[in-house]
Amino acid sequence: MSEAGRMFLEALRFDREGLEALERQADRALELGVGGFILFGGEADTVAAMVSRLEAAAGRDLWIAADLERGPGQQFSGSPTLPPPVALAAHPDPEEAAGQAGALTGRVARDLGINWVLAPVLDLDVEPDNPIVATRSFGSDPGRVSRLGRIWIDACQAQGAAACAKHFPGHGRSVTDSHIGLPRIEASREDLLAELAPFRAVADRVAAIMTAHVAYPALGGEGPATLEPAILGDLLRDSMGFRGLVVTDALIMGGFGAGPAAGTGASEPPESALVVRAVRAGCDVLLYPADLEASIRAVEEAVRKDEELARRVKESASRSLAARAAYGSRTAGPGTDDAIGLATACVRGDAEAARRALERDQPVAVRLVSDDRRPPGLPPFGQTFGGELERLGWTLAPLGGSVGQRIVLLEATPQGWKGRAGLSRDALEAVQAELAAGRSAGQGAYLVVFGHVRLLDSLPAPAACAWAAEPVMERAAARWIDGALR
Numbered sequence: 001m002s003e004a005g006r007m008f009l010e011a012l013r014f015d016r017e018g019l020e021a022l023e024r025q026a027d028r029a030l031e032l033g034v035g036g037f038i039l040f041g042g043e044a045d046t047v048a049a050m051v052s053r054l055e056a057a058a059g060r061d062l063w064i065a066a067d068l069e070r071g072p073g074q075q076f077s078g079s080p081t082l083p084p085p086v087a088l089a090a091h092p093d094p095e096e097a098a099g100q101a102g103a104l105t106g107r108v109a110r111d112l113g114i115n116w117v118l119a120p121v122l123d124l125d126v127e128p129d130n131p132i133v134a135t136r137s138f139g140s141d142p143g144r145v146s147r148l149g150r151i152w153i154d155a156c157q158a159q160g161a162a163a164c165a166k167h168f169p170g171h172g173r174s175v176t177d178s179h180i181g182l183p184r185i186e187a188s189r190e191d192l193l194a195e196l197a198p199f200r201a202v203a204d205r206v207a208a209i210m211t212a213h214v215a216y217p218a219l220g221g222e223g224p225a226t227l228e229p230a231i232l233g234d235l236l237r238d239s240m241g242f243r244g245l246v247v248t249d250a251l252i253m254g255g256f257g258a259g260p261a262a263g264t265g266a267s268e269p270p271e272s273a274l275v276v277r278a279v280r281a282g283c284d285v286l287l288y289p290a291d292l293e294a295s296i297r298a299v300e301e302a303v304r305k306d307e308e309l310a311r312r313v314k315e316s317a318s319r320s321l322a323a324r325a326a327y328g329s330r331t332a333g334p335g336t337d338d339a340i341g342l343a344t345a346c347v348r349g350d351a352e353a354a355r356r357a358l359e360r361d362q363p364v365a366v367r368l369v370s371d372d373r374r375p376p377g378l379p380p381f382g383q384t385f386g387g388e389l390e391r392l393g394w395t396l397a398p399l400g401g402s403v404g405q406r407i408v409l410l411e412a413t414p415q416g417w418k419g420r421a422g423l424s425r426d427a428l429e430a431v432q433a434e435l436a437a438g439r440s441a442g443q444g445a446y447l448v449v450f451g452h453v454r455l456l457d458s459l460p461a462p463a464a465c466a467w468a469a470e471p472v473m474e475r476a477a478a479r480w481i482d483g484a485l486r
Contacts, residue, residue: 003317004299005033007279009065011250011288012050014042015376019050026054032296035320036063036116038288041377044078044112051113061324063285065116065164069136070470071101071339072108077377079108080339080472084135084413085120085152086452087346087467089144095151098138100342102152106159115327116162118210118247122149122198124172131421132177134414134452135467140172142194146201153206162327165202166210167249168236169225170195178213178255179416182224189218200240207323208245209236211283213255224255227274232282245323248278250288251295272298280309284316343476344483348453349464351484357444357462360485364389364405365397367434371412371427371451372469381411384471385448388478405443407481408434410459411469412451423455435461448477 010029012022026037037054039047051064066075071082082101083091091097102120109117122145125137138145153163167178169192174183185192199209211226220230226248236242249256251271275286275295279302289295303310358364366389368382386396410431412423431447438445447463449455450473456463466477 002033002296002300003313004303005296006035006317006320007284007299007313008034008286008289008292008296009036009038009063010034010292011038011040013040014047014050015040019046022050023053026050027057029292030054030058032293034292035285036065038065038067038118039114040066040075042076043377044072044076047076048112055113061321063116063320063324064114065118065287066109066114067118068105068109068114069119069121070468071105071472072112072114073470073472076112079112080104081470082339083343083346083470083473083476084468085138085148086125086135087343087473089138089148090348090453090467091342091346094144094148097342097346098148098151099155100338102155102163103159104339106156106161106163109161110159114161115324116164116208117156118164118166119156120149120152120163120165121167122146122165122202123167123170124195124198126172126195127175128454129175129421130172131175131419132179132414132416133172133174134421134454136414137172142197145198149198149202150205153202157205157207157327160327162207162323164208164210164247165199165206167212167214168199168209169212169216169219169231170199171212171214174214176255177416177419178224178249178253180254180419182213182215182255184215184217187216187218192216192219196240203240203242203244206244207327208247208285209242210247210249213249213253226256226283227277227281229281237282245284245320246282247285248283248287251275251286252288252290271295275299276302276309279312279316282312284319339472340475340479343472344479347464347466347473347476347480349448349480349484350462353462354446354464354481354484357446358405358407358481358485359444360394360482362405362443363395363397364407367406367408369408369410369427369430369434371410371424372415372418374411374469379471381469382409382474384474385409385478388475389482392478392482394482406434406438406445408438408445408447408461409474409477410447410449410451410455412449412455413468414452421452423458428458431459431461446481448481450474450477
């Protein structure tokens with residue numbers, strides 16, 4: 001088993017493949033000596049069973065990672081979902097909210113067998129046109145993001161799950177989604193260094209920091225930070241003193257493969273060449289390669305020719321094993337499961353406007369406008385909201401009925417590959433039409449936006465902000481409206 005293989009985490013996508021296919025894929029990855037897996041989708045019980053199988057088959061320590069920025073339910077059906085970071089920052093007690101969210105995420109992750117939580121996002125929400133950060137951030141203020149990030153990380157890691165701050169040195173200024181292409185941030189070195197504050201604040205405690213597939217010419221190099229030793233070595237390791245794991249963002253992303261290969265002049269270099277460059281730059285763990293076997297082979301071949309690279313790989317393997325041992329033997333401690341209470345306190349809106357628009361004792365039609373692609377495994381948009389209203393005693397009008405009073409739900413959250421931050425014209429027109437229909441019927445209409453609060457500026461109606469289209473936020477929005485009308 002090579003040390004090169006241990007640097008890679010293979011992706012297992014329960015949201016795309018059947019269980020038998022995943023088991024074959026996992027067995028092959030274990031034969032190649034991977035350091036672990038990153039998991040996407042699936043039922044919580046199925047995922048927990050797969051993790052047990054992986055550990056038994058491996059007979060060695062593994063990293064089991066998942067993107068859980070909005071709680072375990074973001075990936076795994078049957079687990080709790082949580083408000084996104086921007087909503088936690090809007091809570092009446094944001095420090096308490098960040099601690100509750102971090103602790104619940106870490107505890108439930110450990111119950112599922114996940115020992116590496118790829119969260120939180122510490123990018124600053126400083127660019128309204130950023131298509132991929134927005135609600136994933138704790139906000140635009142470096143001090144606030146630093147404080148909430150530290151609290152979230154400490155709470156998560158206290159439960160025995162490693163955390164991962166992302167995306168270094170900061171994805172907040174980009175206007176390109178790095179899933180699609182390579183963002184290039186032309187800010188000055190002075191400005192970029194100032195925005196490192198959240199990463200500096202957690203460098204002494206977080207288990208891992210994830211690189212951004214973003215170019216920062218002022219910090220060194222024309223390629224993504226993932227490939228730049230000036231950023232990962234000189235800045236992160238030497239200047240900031242970070243001693244934890246440096247992990248890449250997913251290698252399948254467009255931002256990783258869009259930069260030129262050093263010295264070749266090629267516009268789209270093969271992944272294997274880029275993987276070797278990432279290792280040379282200072283990456284310890286390589287996440288979600290498009291071709292696992294070819295990537296491992298490329299690193300192995302490069303190591304045989306380069307003693308310095310061989311030393312780097314050995315150093316990374318040792319660092320990863322030490323971190324894995326620090327978290328793998330710990331079990332989750334006690335905590336609260338009050339995700340719905342946390343989420344309800346995060347909803348923001350004008351209660352008086354809701355009272356003017358709606359009557360609680362009259363039937364209400366729930367109308368839906370989606371500007372997203374609904375992730376697999378989630379109930380249909382609006383179903384949880386409507387069910388919660390009925391549970392609270394409201395009467396829902398039949399779908400397609402003529403009831404004038406209506407609540408319009410708008411789903412508009414940042415998503416990878418979506419490529420934009422604002423609303424599409426179709427979505428905006430659909431919202432306007434629904435609201436106009438309510439007014440023309442002589443009854444009220446109220447809008448709930450499941451997206452960034454900035455979207456409210458372009459919407460012509462009284463509205464509440466519920467931040468993200470997670471089931472927990474649908475329930476929270478229904479509770480908030482019910483509470484406003486009591």
